[in-house]
Amino acid sequence: MNHDWLLVETLGSEPVVVARGLQTKNLVPISVFLRRNPHLMAIQSAIRESVQAGQGVSTITPKNDRVIRTEVVRMSDGHVHGVHVWIGPTDLDPPQRPIPGPLIWDLTSGVATDTVESLRNSGMNPDTETTHDRTFADDLPARDLNTGEAKVLAMTVKPVVGNTLCTTWDVTDHRGEPITVGFVARVTLEPHDDGSDRMICRAMNWRSERENPAPPVDNLAQRILNGLACPGVHRVLVDLDNWKLLKWLDDPAPFFDWRHRDGGSARIHPTDARHMARMTTEFTDGVTTAVLRMRAEDGGWQPVHMTINRVELDDDTFAGLIALRLPTDDEVTAADLDRLD
Numbered sequence: 001m002n003h004d005w006l007l008v009e010t011l012g013s014e015p016v017v018v019a020r021g022l023q024t025k026n027l028v029p030i031s032v033f034l035r036r037n038p039h040l041m042a043i044q045s046a047i048r049e050s051v052q053a054g055q056g057v058s059t060i061t062p063k064n065d066r067v068i069r070t071e072v073v074r075m076s077d078g079h080v081h082g083v084h085v086w087i088g089p090t091d092l093d094p095p096q097r098p099i100p101g102p103l104i105w106d107l108t109s110g111v112a113t114d115t116v117e118s119l120r121n122s123g124m125n126p127d128t129e130t131t132h133d134r135t136f137a138d139d140l141p142a143r144d145l146n147t148g149e150a151k152v153l154a155m156t157v158k159p160v161v162g163n164t165l166c167t168t169w170d171v172t173d174h175r176g177e178p179i180t181v182g183f184v185a186r187v188t189l190e191p192h193d194d195g196s197d198r199m200i201c202r203a204m205n206w207r208s209e210r211e212n213p214a215p216p217v218d219n220l221a222q223r224i225l226n227g228l229a230c231p232g233v234h235r236v237l238v239d240l241d242n243w244k245l246l247k248w249l250d251d252p253a254p255f256f257d258w259r260h261r262d263g264g265s266a267r268i269h270p271t272d273a274r275h276m277a278r279m280t281t282e283f284t285d286g287v288t289t290a291v292l293r294m295r296a297e298d299g300g301w302q303p304v305h306m307t308i309n310r311v312e313l314d315d316d317t318f319a320g321l322i323a324l325r326l327p328t329d330d331e332v333t334a335a336d337l338d339r340l341d
Contacts (some may be wrong), residue, residue: 124138
């Protein structure tokens with residue numbers, strides 16, 4: 001192997017390589033990736049020791065001609081998501097290490113937990129972003145929806161324990177600079193403090209680079225979305241099963257509390273449940289509209305006009321595309337909203 005750092009995901013039955021240096025690799029088992037390397041067993045042992053100890057190690061190979069160095073990628077809850085491993089001559093220092101960022105999406109509660117490193121790698125400003133109690137929509141930049149993000153959202157909408165995803169996407173960071181982000185995720189089933197089991201998506205991201213420049217993509221779907229943008233209308237993708245926000249396709253709506261801790265249907269006043277039930281039935285066949293009262297940041301309830309379309313994220317995996325805006329007085333009057341006590 002050359003003398004780049006290898007990023008190895010360690011949540012499965014065998015460690016898998018997801019990046020060499022800055023270049024993403026697609027979940028290649030370490031035994032396959034290094035099958036011709038005479039130090040494979042020593043590297044596997046160092047990875048195993050690092051995961052068990054929860055910290056990096058430095059060891060000399062049996063012939064005393066190589067040094068193996070590791071650094072763990074540990075989530076704030078203590079779980080090790082991966083290991084960075086480097087092997088080289090004993091008189092050679094390793095190159096600068098790109099710092100991976102661990103993160104978690106709790107697919108049961110709809111809450112994302114990040115780290116400073118994952119925020120920085122995704123192009124966000126860790127000085128202004130929180131790491132805990134985030135919505136999924138907080139974790140994905142607003143506006144453009146790329147193929148990699150769509151696959152992540154599809155995994156979120158239809159999670160299967162053991163499913164994995166490794167991808168790369170191009171986004172614009174908070175400074176307006178284009179960046180490339182590598183991402184790997186695995187769905188697990190984990191016990192919670194209350195005794196229940198939760199579907200968890202454990203992931204890592206890193207600043208990546210492509211082996212070959214990405215060819216220009218004529219993204220017809222994105223151009224159509226851009227062409228349909230309207231002032232005052234804020235479009236967002238949601239999970240149709242629980243109304244949890246997934247990704248904003250416009251700037252986030254300022255007129256309701258979309259980051260509220262309870263999330264999902266709790267953002268809608270319970271008195272409007274019958275209208276939500278009607279919409280759930282109607283949008284399975286196409287488009288539906290309604291005016292519902294949504295939780296405002298001041299604790300009150302703001303009437304919001306919404307139009308929902310059903311869109312396909314991946315094969316047989318659907319989300320809701322909701323267009324939100326403030327309603328007219330006539331629309332509020334015609335909405336048949338029950339009186340609030």
